[in-house]
Amino acid sequence: MGAARMMRMPSYGSRLISGLAFGVMAVFFVVPLIFMIVVSFYQPDPMGFYKVDFVWENYAKFFSSFYYTVSLRSLYSSALGAVLVVAFAFPLVLFVSDLSRSHQQFWIISLLSLMCLSEVIIGFAWLILMSQSAGIPGFLEWIGLWDNPRSLSPSFGAMMIGLVFLGFSIVALILYPSVSRRDRSIEEAAVTLGTPPRLVFFKILLPTFRASLVPVTLTMFVYMLGVFVMPTMLGRPKDWTMTVIISDKALGDANLPLGAALAVVMLIVTVLVLIASAVLTRRRTP
Amino acid sequence: MAALTISNLRKSFGTFDALKDISISVTDGEFICLLGGSGCGKTTILRLIAGLETHDDGQILLGSDDLTAIPCHKRNIGMVFQSLALFPHLNVGDNVAYGMRLAGFPAAKITSEVSRLLNLVGLSGLMDRSVAALSGGQQQRVAIARALALQPQVFLMDEPFSALDAALRDQMQEEIKRIQRDLGITTFFVTHDQREAMALADRIVVMNDGKIEQAASPEELYTRPATRFVAEFIGINNIIARDGQMPIAVRPEALVLGASGDGISGKIMRQRRLGALLEREIKVGGQTLFQSEIAGSGVSFDIGAEVMVSWPDEKAWALPA
Known part of the structure; x- marks a missing residue:
């Protein structure tokens, strides 16, 4: 009786919202995904985008050393970028959350302002900052720390800086609510139990927030896999991620089937990485 | 230790x-x-x-x-x-x-x-x-x-x-x-x-x-x-002011009510029974005193009754003003 009462039929409002959500998912995600999968089996046509067919050769090309290497490099740079951005943002958010209310507001507004900047503007800003004469190298020469300055971009390091900058405000703003509401007495309890204050971050804060940090890192990983502007503006061609290559093949070479096949493979790899991470994280949770 | x-x-x-x-x-x-x-x-x-x-x-x-x-x-x-x-x-x-x-x-x-x-x-x-x-x-x-x-x-x-x-x-x-x-x-x-x-x-x-x-x-x-402050904080809420002297504190259970006799006159404004305990609020001059006793152990009064309120000297003590 009680259980039957607990099971309520969904109202018309919730049915409508569910239907709308399903419709949006179908239009903006499922339909393009199915179209991409279908196209990935088509024959490329040098005169156009594709010819309707069913071939495996687009997928076979992925396992050539070039695409294989690019995909691994994409996973590596995205994973490194995601870890770095969380590694920088988390301590900053901890610091900000302990400031006075007005100082916290200043930081939040600054971070929100950063989010308003487009990827292109951020990329150009870093391009100028890393240029030989106008940016950081020129400044280091001026203060006498670098005798023969050269441009810092394009390089893998420049690309990583761009990626980290891009994700920084997003991660900081995602973490801020939970970090600012944390129970500070947990850190104090650790100190009364003999933890030197300098180790509280590693012994208490990091493990306590692992449940928040892991999903944020994974979200950033997926986000950075899709970033297009930073690798092209700040990275060398050999640093380019699969996103750049897919765009290059699909639009530059007008080979949509190959671009679609590469995208499908990257999608599968990304999902596998996320599943593996979720399983590993769950196993380690007490 | x-x-x-x-x-x-x-x-x-x-x-x-x-x-x-x-x-x-x-x-x-x-x-x-x-x-x-x-x-x-x-x-x-x-x-x-x-x-x-x-x-x-x-x-x-x-x-x-x-x-x-x-x-x-x-x-x-x-x-x-x-x-x-x-x-x-x-x-x-x-x-x-x-x-x-x-x-x-x-x-x-x-x-x-x-x-x-x-x-x-x-x-x-x-x-x-x-x-x-x-x-x-x-x-x-x-x-x-x-x-x-x-x-x-x-x-x-x-x-x-x-x-x-x-x-x-x-x-x-x-x-x-x-x-x-x-x-x-x-x-x-x-x-x-x-x-x-x-x-x-x-x-x-x-x-x-x-x-x-x-x-x-x-x-x-x-x-x-x-x-x-201590008297009030620990629940002794009868602090009785006296002209030219330090106020005295008396616990609610130390107050004794009578229909006549010695003491100060007051009027019962409210009384309620909490299990075995009877609690009363008595208006004395401009002040409300609180009295409590085991129900049935003293004289019964109705609300609005005029009473004489007294207490044993040894159960009252002077407080700094």
């Missing part, structure tokens, strides 16, 4: 003086309750003893050691926080073992100590349980076991039972008293609940506005409050 002496302790937060020249000596194994309202400075004393705040002036001696010269993580003070502050990423056993692991105790010693402590607080067999899966009372016990794990010289508890329901709170009060008595550990217990303080303490320190109003045994505090 050791005696703890606080001398002329001062602490300010900006322009707010949280502690104003606090001095108190605590003997080895004594159970002290710091009692007072919000913002009176009781938690600040605890945090200064623990080393979580730095003092502005004064001294805290543990035996002959000046605690203020020792950083918090080296003081070996056990503390139970109001929020309990259990480590959410560790299970029950690991929470209790945390301090011992950090101090480098051998694994076998840690295992046996964790078992002993969990047994002490009545949580045997829950070593591998996640702290999130425990009830409020069980979490309370884990916090106590964790704080006692390093055999601290002083045990501090900051309103640890404030989130518990009344029945569980009574049970935990009995248990903490038993544990404290068994271990003989010098204990500071912060509370704003005078009943809790009366039930637990060897000595109660009543605080108000950053100062100690009175430090005395529960019995003495109840029978002879030193100030008007």
